[in-house]
Amino acid sequence: MEIEETRVVPVRLRAGQRSRPIAVTGLIERPRLSRVLDRAGEDVSIPLEGLVLSRALAEILDVRPGDTLQIEVLEGRRPTSDVNVALLVDDRMGLQAYMHLDAVRRLLRESETVSGVAVTIDPAMLDRFYAEVKVMPAVAGVALRAATLRSFRETMAEHMGLQIFINVIFAGIIAFGVVYNAARVSLSERSRELASLRVLGFTRGEISLILLGELAVLTMMALPLGAAIGYFLGDVITAGLSNEIYRMSFVVSPDTLAWSWLTVIVAAGVSGIVVRRRLDQLDLVAVLKTQE
Secondary structure (H helix, E strand, O other), rough: EEEEEEEEEEEEEEEEEEEEEEEEEEEEEOOOOOOOOOOOOEOOOOOOOOEEEEEEHHHHHOOOOOEEEEEEEOOOOOOOEEEEEEEEEEOEEOOOEEEEEEHHHHOOOOOOOOEEEEEEEOHHHHHHHHHHHHHHOOOOOOOOOOHHHHHHHHHHHHHHHHHHHHHHHHHHHHHHHHHHHHHHHHHHHHHHHHHHHHOOOOOOHHHHHHHHHHHHHHHHHHHHHHHHHHHHHOOOOOOHOOOOOOOOOOOOHHHHHHHHHHHHHHHHHHHHHHHHHHHOOHHHHHHOOOOO
């Protein structure tokens, strides 16, 4: 139903003493099936003349829009040409270079050669499409977008799910340890006072509210501060993980924040239950024997 041709050619880009072998992809001006997207998800149009480079590739070559690059084609007759950098795109994956399809063909001095074709197919005609493609010697392979995405998401879910589970377990253990340690220290310092309150007629629930209520208030006050510190650290770690293969964007959804807070609250609640059992074991007799 729709067809978009692409032409991919291996080249070496040179900017002074810097060079990098790369594949230049020839696309139409406004591709719909093989879109070029920036990190914000916005479509990038391909200019009629000049190169469109990934920002990461431009940094490696130390070029900016308006600079001139030498292109040395690494196939066929290996022509060489000087081309201006027309645009930089802050994309997510790899080191990419794009040109208008007609400009690539002029560079290679060829007419209608293509490396690939992006198509949309009527689902009712898939079987016929496969049958036709199998007998075409010029077609090296077919990649299905849905199958590729499904495989990618399953692989990411398998690895990321395990990693997230392990991180949550460690975060819960750390949160439990911090809250439990603070509660034990506070209990050790106030055990005589709390036992005295029990002797004076306070119930177990009331003295528990005094100790655990303070810890609950401190925990709730610490959550926004911890979220801010975690956001900063996450941004720094994400920036450090970016490389030539992929550039990760730091995104925090409300669900992520809610799950992190819930983990801390549950861990604090468990530690509070453990400390509450120790409050039931206060030595009231020892308090009655004191002369104060």
